[in-house]
Amino acid sequence: xxxxxxxxxxxxxxxxxxxxxxxxxxxxxxxxxxxxxxxxxxxxxxxxxxxxxxxxxxxxxxxxxxxxxxxxxxxxxxxxxxxxxxxxxxxxxxxxxxxxxxxxxxxxxxxxxxxxxxxxxxxxxxxxxxxxxxxxxxxxxxxxxxxxxxxxxxxxxxxxxxxxxxxxxxxxxxxxxxxxxxxxxxxxxxxxxxxxxxxxxxxxxxxxxxxxxxxxxxxxxxxxxxxxxxxxxxxxxxxxxxxxxxxxxxxxxxxxxxxxxxxxxxxxxxxxxxxxxxxxxxxxxxxxxxxxxxxxxxxxxxxxxxxxxxxxxxxxxxxxxxxxxxxxxxxxxxxxxxxxxxxxxxxxxxxxxxxxxxxxxxxxxxxxxxxxxxxxxxxxxxxxxxxxxxxxxxxxxxxxxxxxxxxxxxxxxxxxxxxxxxxxxxxx
Numbered sequence: 367x368x369x370x371x372x373x374x375x376x377x378x379x380x381x382x383x384x385x386x387x388x389x390x391x392x393x394x395x396x397x398x399x400x401x402x403x404x405x406x407x408x409x410x411x412x413x414x415x416x417x418x419x420x421x422x423x424x425x426x427x428x429x430x431x432x433x434x435x436x437x438x439x440x441x442x443x444x445x446x447x448x449x450x451x452x453x454x455x456x457x458x459x460x461x462x463x464x465x466x467x468x469x470x471x472x473x474x475x476x477x478x479x480x481x482x483x484x485x486x487x488x489x490x491x492x493x494x495x496x497x498x499x500x501x502x503x504x505x506x507x508x509x510x511x512x513x514x515x516x517x518x519x520x521x522x523x524x525x526x527x528x529x530x531x532x533x534x535x536x537x538x539x540x541x542x543x544x545x546x547x548x549x550x551x552x553x554x555x556x557x558x559x560x561x562x563x564x565x566x567x568x569x570x571x572x573x574x575x576x577x578x579x580x581x582x583x584x585x586x587x588x589x590x591x592x593x594x595x596x597x598x599x600x601x602x603x604x605x606x607x608x609x610x611x612x613x614x615x616x617x618x619x620x621x622x623x624x625x626x627x628x629x630x631x632x633x634x635x636x637x638x639x640x641x642x643x644x645x646x647x648x649x650x651x652x653x654x655x656x657x658x659x660x661x662x663x664x665x666x667x668x669x670x671x672x673x674x675x676x677x678x679x680x681x682x683x684x685x686x687x688x689x690x691x692x693x694x695x696x697x698x699x700x701x702x703x704x705x706x707x708x709x710x711x712x713x714x715x716x717x718x719x720x721x722x723x724x725x726x727x728x729x730x731x732x733x734x735x736x737x738x739x740x741x742x743x744x745x746x747x748x749x750x751x752x753x754x755x756x757x758x759x760x761x762x763x764x765x766x767x768x769x770x771x772x773x774x775x776x777x778x779x780x781x782x783x784x785x786x787x788x789x790x791x792x793x794x
Contacts, residue, residue: 383731384483384755388638388649395575395642476503476518476550477564477644479635479651481759482768486636486652490777493614493636494578495622497659499561500632501554508533509546515553515560518749523553526603529593531569534601545570550643551606554629558598560606561629562589566643579639582611616777623659623770633660647692647753654759656770664763668745675720676760679744681751682706684713688738690757691750698736698757705740716744716751726761 486493504515504523508530515523527534531547550564565573565585573581586608589595594606610627612618614636622634633655641650657663667673680688680698686706689695699719701711711717717740724737762768 384480384649385487388486391644391648391650392638392640395644474646476505477651478647478753479653480647480649480753480755482636482652482654483755483758483762485768485773485776486638489636489773490613490615492639494582494611494639495614495619495634495636496563496609496611497622497625497627497631498563498633498635498653499552499554499609499627500630500661501552501561504551504553504560505566506530506549506551506560507546511535515551524604527601528604528606529596529602530606531592533594536601549606556630557628558604559629560604561609562606563609563635564643565589574643576642577639578637578641578643581643582637614777616774619774619777630661631659632662647755649755654768654773656767658770665760673720675722675739676764677718677720677741678738678757678760679716679718679748679752680738682711682713682715682717688717688719690752690754692754695751696733696754698733699738701740711743716748718742718744721761725765726758 502517502523504517506513506515506528508528509532511532511534512525513528513530513533514525517523530549532545533547547568547570548566549560549562550566551560551562553560562585564578565581565588567573568584568588573584576584589606589608593602595608596602596605598605607628610622610625612622619634633653636652636654638650641648644650655663664672665677667677678698680690681695682701683689686701686703687697688699688701689697719738720741722737722739724735726733726737727735
């Protein structure tokens with residue numbers, strides 16, 4: 367350790383290639399435009415097609431998730447659809463999936479942030495920041511006179527009338543009866559409010575291929591017009607609310623970290639302004655937390671206690687390798703064939719391990735060895751293994767945490783102005 371090196375907390379080149387992956391992700395989204403209209407249709411149709419099926423009940427720690435169907439925004443026309451695609455097949459099959467398979471399919475539909483291992487280049491110019499509400503992550507889909515929110519495992523959290531477009535059966539509904547909207551939300555149980563953190567589709571217009579800067583502007587402009595942010599009523603069972611989003615300069619970061627909000631905070635979320643809405647894990651969205659902005663910084667065990675050793679959940683592959691949920695996955699170790707047979711483990715199982723005193727060993731910035739000790743199968747409610755960034759964030763928290771002073775020190779000095787949200791403030 368080098369306690370006098372002020373730059374040490376800012377970058378961790380020996381354990382992280384997060385910046386390289388951020389650059390690659392931006393390049394890929396510029397080169398490969400997704401068929402946004404088709405993606406949204408898949409989400410909406412699958413969300414409702416599963417509504418009549420019996421799925422696992424919601425789990426307290428589960429995240430919500432769902433997909434919907436949009437048309438493209440002006441200037442964001444989708445590619446032409448030519449016959450059935452693999453995604454068509456996946457959506458049809460997804461409506462029949464149950465248990466583990468359903469969890470895996472739905473787990474891939476939300477955009478999940480990586481955990482902040484190092485501080486991005488251009489943090490103060492290219493990123494937004496906001497305090498993440500504590501609660502259940504979900505997709506909320508309004509269509510055909512009803513609104514459904516779904517957990518990541520495919521189970522319905524709520525089916526209810528809402529003031530969202532086509533979200534309730536009212537005679538004075540404007541717009542096409544076939545249009546739908548999809549919001550990425552966190553349901554905060556204490557005040558029974560859906561806090562909207564992103565917009566995927568609005569009145570049939572897809573925002574998948576729009577930048578976060580545009581999506582936040584659109585969300586801030588459109589949601590309040592519907593009355594969805596008003597108090598609950600007969601045709602609006604749950605209240606929706608926006609969160610204050612700040613430019614990630616010194617003032618904005620400090621405000622997101624310290625200012626009071628009407629919900630319990632669960633860390634800070636950072637969004638790259640140029641990032642599209644990418645399903646799965648992306649380095650263009652990052653989560654960071656400490657004990658001052660989150661009740662849970664270090665992962666707890668099944669009894670809610672912080673274990674003496676860090677625990678990780680990995681997926682068992684056919685060849686015995688233990689991998690993370692990343693794409694491509696990161697290999698943390700390998701189980702012997704005899705142990706797999708003796709323990710009656712199968713490919714695809716999620717297994718829990720403790721990281722022993724040997725810790726994690728890196729060579730030239732790559733994981734070389736992990737001191738893993740098998741604890742057993744993971745909770746059945748788990749939809750996927752841990753991501754590499756989550757494992758590394760938890761490891762850093764225990765050994766050399768990235769602190770708020772490090773983040774503040776990486777952005778420009780405060781300007782002589784108040785700490786006000788940026789133009790895309792979401793404070794409904």
